[in-house]
Amino acid sequence: MSGRLRALVFLPALAGLVLVFGVAGSASGAPDPGARLAGIDHIVVIYEENHSFDNLYGGWEGVNGISGPGYAEHASQVGKNGVALPCLLQLDVNLTTPPLSKVCGGVDKTAKPFDSHFPNAPFEIDASIPASATSCPPPSMFAANGVPIGKGLPGGCTRDVVHRFYQEQFQIDGGKQDQYVLGSDAGGLTMGYYDTKHLPIYEYLHHGGHPHYAIEDDFFQGAFGGSFLNHQFLVAATAPPYNGAVPTGLRSVVDTRGFPNAGYPFYATSGVADGAVTATCASLPASVSGLGCGNFAVNTIQPTYWPYSSPTAAKLPPLTNPTIGDLLSGAGIDWAWYSGGWSNADGDQGAPGWTNGSRPTCSDPNANPANSSFPRCPDYLFQYHHQPFDYYANFDPSTPAGRANRTAHLQDEQAFIDAAQASTKHCQLKPVSFVKPLGEENEHPGYASEPNGSDHLVSLLKDVENGACAKDTMVVVTYDEFGGQWDHVSPPGQGNDHGAHDQWGPGTRIPTLVVSPKLRGNFVVDSTEHDTTSILATIENRFLDGERLGTTTRDGEVADLSSVYTAKQVGH
Numbered sequence: 001m002s003g004r005l006r007a008l009v010f011l012p013a014l015a016g017l018v019l020v021f022g023v024a025g026s027a028s029g030a031p032d033p034g035a036r037l038a039g040i041d042h043i044v045v046i047y048e049e050n051h052s053f054d055n056l057y058g059g060w061e062g063v064n065g066i067s068g069p070g071y072a073e074h075a076s077q078v079g080k081n082g083v084a085l086p087c088l089l090q091l092d093v094n095l096t097t098p099p100l101s102k103v104c105g106g107v108d109k110t111a112k113p114f115d116s117h118f119p120n121a122p123f124e125i126d127a128s129i130p131a132s133a134t135s136c137p138p139p140s141m142f143a144a145n146g147v148p149i150g151k152g153l154p155g156g157c158t159r160d161v162v163h164r165f166y167q168e169q170f171q172i173d174g175g176k177q178d179q180y181v182l183g184s185d186a187g188g189l190t191m192g193y194y195d196t197k198h199l200p201i202y203e204y205l206h207h208g209g210h211p212h213y214a215i216e217d218d219f220f221q222g223a224f225g226g227s228f229l230n231h232q233f234l235v236a237a238t239a240p241p242y243n244g245a246v247p248t249g250l251r252s253v254v255d256t257r258g259f260p261n262a263g264y265p266f267y268a269t270s271g272v273a274d275g276a277v278t279a280t281c282a283s284l285p286a287s288v289s290g291l292g293c294g295n296f297a298v299n300t301i302q303p304t305y306w307p308y309s310s311p312t313a314a315k316l317p318p319l320t321n322p323t324i325g326d327l328l329s330g331a332g333i334d335w336a337w338y339s340g341g342w343s344n345a346d347g348d349q350g351a352p353g354w355t356n357g358s359r360p361t362c363s364d365p366n367a368n369p370a371n372s373s374f375p376r377c378p379d380y381l382f383q384y385h386h387q388p389f390d391y392y393a394n395f396d397p398s399t400p401a402g403r404a405n406r407t408a409h410l411q412d413e414q415a416f417i418d419a420a421q422a423s424t425k426h427c428q429l430k431p432v433s434f435v436k437p438l439g440e441e442n443e444h445p446g447y448a449s450e451p452n453g454s455d456h457l458v459s460l461l462k463d464v465e466n467g468a469c470a471k472d473t474m475v476v477v478t479y480d481e482f483g484g485q486w487d488h489v490s491p492p493g494q495g496n497d498h499g500a501h502d503q504w505g506p507g508t509r510i511p512t513l514v515v516s517p518k519l520r521g522n523f524v525v526d527s528t529e530h531d532t533t534s535i536l537a538t539i540e541n542r543f544l545d546g547e548r549l550g551t552t553t554r555d556g557e558v559a560d561l562s563s564v565y566t567a568k569q570v571g572h
Contacts, residue, residue, distance in 0.1 A: 036562035037542040039518065042473040044433045045535055046460055047234065048453065049227065049444035050163065050483025053217065053509040054122070056450075059196030062525045062570035063217040064489065066122065066193065074177035074488040075122055077191065079266055080109070085181060088118040088188025089265050092146045092159040094129050095189065109268040118188050122486070125192040131156040131451040139366050139380035139440060139447070146446075155449025161186040161484030164274060165225030165298040166252060166260045168482070168507050169291065175495020180486040187265045190486050200454040201477075204461070205513075205523070211465045212519040214526045214564040220491045220506035221481040222532030222554070224292075228300045229504070230480040230532060231388040234434070235323045237533040237553035239296040239504045240391065242277050243317040246295055250314055252279045258288040276301040276314060290493070292503040303390045305397055307345040307378055310371065318393040322549050324432075324536050325389060325409060333543045334430040336409050337389055338416035340438025341382040346410070347375035353412030366440075381439025381447055386480075413437060420463035427469035432539055435460060445483055461515060475515040476535055476561065482508035492529065499529045500557035506531040514564045521569025528563035538562065 058065035065071075076084045087104035090096050097103075100117035107113050117128075129135055134150055136157035137143045143152075146159035162185040171183040171190075180190040196202055205213055222233030232240050242250075253273040254260045260274040261267075281293040292298065301316045302308040308315065328335045343353035344364060357363040362377035371378055378384075389395050389410060396402035416435050419428045436442070437460075443453030457477065464475055487509045492499025499506075512530070533553070537560035540547055548556040 034541045034546065036565050037474075037538065037560075040472060040474045040516070040542060042427060042429045042431055042433070042469060043539055043542065044429065044435060044464060044473060044475045045234075046435045046437075046457065046475065046477045047231075048437070048457065048477065048479045049442040049448070050161075050481060050485075051443065051445075051450075051479050051511055052482040052485040052487040053219075053489070053511050054487045055193045055483070055485035056199070056479075057196055057215065057217075057511040058193050060202065060215055062523075063215050064527070065196075065217070068488065070490075071488045074490075075191075076120055076178060077181040077486075078178045079182060080268075085120045085266075087116040087120055088123075088181065088191060089114050089116060090118060090188045091186055091265070092129075092189055093148050094133070094135055094146055094158075100128060108265050116188070118191075122191045122193055124195055125158060126156070126195045126198060129156050129158060131198065131449075133157075136449050137447060140368075142447075155452045157447075157449050158189060158192070158445050159186060160444075160446025161189055162264075163226045163481055163484040164260075165223075165229065165278075166254055166258055166274075166291070168224040170257065170259050171486075172491065172494050172508065175490030177486065177488055177490060180484075182266045183259065183264065184484055185261075185264050186484060190484055192485070194450060198451075200451060200458050201513075204458045210522070211461070211470065211515050212517065212522045214514045214516070214519060214524045214567055216478075216512035216514065216526050216528075216530060216561075216564075218489070218527045218529045219478065219510060219512040219534070220529075220531040221479075221508055221510050223298075223481075223505040224507040225298055225481065226300060227383070227480045228385040229298050231386055232391070233504070233532050233554075234480070234535065235325065235388045236319075236321055237536055237549050237555040238321065239292065239298060240316065240319050240321070242295040242297050243319070246277050247314070250275045250277045250301075252277060252299075253283060254279055254285065254288075254291070256285045256287055258285060258291055275299065276316075290503055298504075300385045302384055303387065305390055305395060306376065307382065307384050307387070307390070309384050316391055318396065319391050320393050323389065323392060324539060324549065326394065327540070327544055327547055327549065328432060329409075331544055331547075333432065335432035335434075336411050336416070336430055337387070337434045337436065338411050338413045339387060339436040340413040340441060341379040342387075342410065343412040343414070345376065345378035345382045345384075346406075347377070348412070349375050351412060351415070352418055353414035379438060379440075383439055383442075386436055417460070417463055420460075420467060420469060423467035423469045425468055427467070427472065429464075429469055429473065431543060443479075465515065471517055473516070474538075474561070476512070476538075477515070478512040478532070478535070479510045480532075482510060492531075500531070500554055502554065514561055516564060518565055520565070520567065523570050524564065524567040525570050526564045526567040528559050528567075530561065530563075531558055534558045534560055
């Protein structure tokens, strides 16, 4: 807990207001966090996609993983009646029975019987869908339940798993961690995990001469739910308000258990709506406490400014609350958000990452023709809601200031790669870099390959570590959210009172590693409690003299990542 006394209390009647009790700061006699970060001149955040800690890093030695305390206690999943499920219903075409053999059976929400290969327990995905399996869809294809092995591209892809705001709180079940299957559209896939030791990132960090690194095994996604909201927490540490009247159809409605969807295999309910905006506070069930409400965007919604998925898609009115970019720019600290596919999507002809040639049409075969008009040529898997700064009025391309901000701070991932690779004598990276890989390379289940994305991650790390930046750069690798995957560790505020928390989160534990000089060994495990906003606290303590985004934002209540420098070597 880094010597901090903190508790955040949410009162539903005062939605959007967080009351903070206690004192946040360094423990008596403890080194100042800013002093610990002295000598770190560059911070790089690589923001991957959609995996829980147990799902990806649970087999890493020395961590609280798949053999850790509470793992078996929280592994069994329950049905709507609270009784343990007899086995796991699978919907992924490569995990159903057949093609796999029957081990057990059960019934779905309509009492329809099913056969399954999987008892009610965590299982290894690789055993049925290895990394070599040809089960990945081409970028132009959507396959709701996955692609049969032999019919797709190599990479061992699974189907996607729902990951939304109210669903995740239901799945966590007050810290019991026992409703991930019940609250999912993918059934038993929520309980799958990868063989950590076969991941390219694991293999890279176990080769001779690997960079010194720390695994964070008590790091949680900043907010409940999906990518949109957690990207906003990464840059602003709070839920974005919906500025204006909420249109019909955008509002969420939950049932008496706080659940907003009727279409999942094990759960039947009615009178609900799974919208982009929170439910009204007056409509919340009295039986469920702590749910977010009011006029806040919590599920995927498009930005007002291009790039967006469609001209007719629901859009979030421009935001004006402060971001980490505002603080850095105000202090004269250079920074950028580097996104894979940005130059093509934004129409930045000739900029790093541009692959669409010259007029009159988009020439990259992965340019989505349904949303392209030269020079705007977004990739099929460019994720518009992964561009958090594009939601802010400061980046309005119709104004001179907005255009200047976009040019300076919203750039293609290739520009980051070029700067890292050019750092032969002196580090040419900006002081703060956020790196967001393109969909094909971000590890997201459903449309991306986990091992292929991990390969890309290794390539990014090598670009930093093989040059002059290695000596003074902290690289934080983390995931935006859990991707619907189970984890056995209860988040702060869910069944316990430890750690900073509010109505927005934090949610499920996610994989996080820190590559940095100054660590006390070549491999350490840091079990200090953190969430996504700890990254902001780290940047603020290093470059901004501890300035925070606001009085009710969570970046002022969490421990920063300088705790990695007091963690002890585990060794391998």
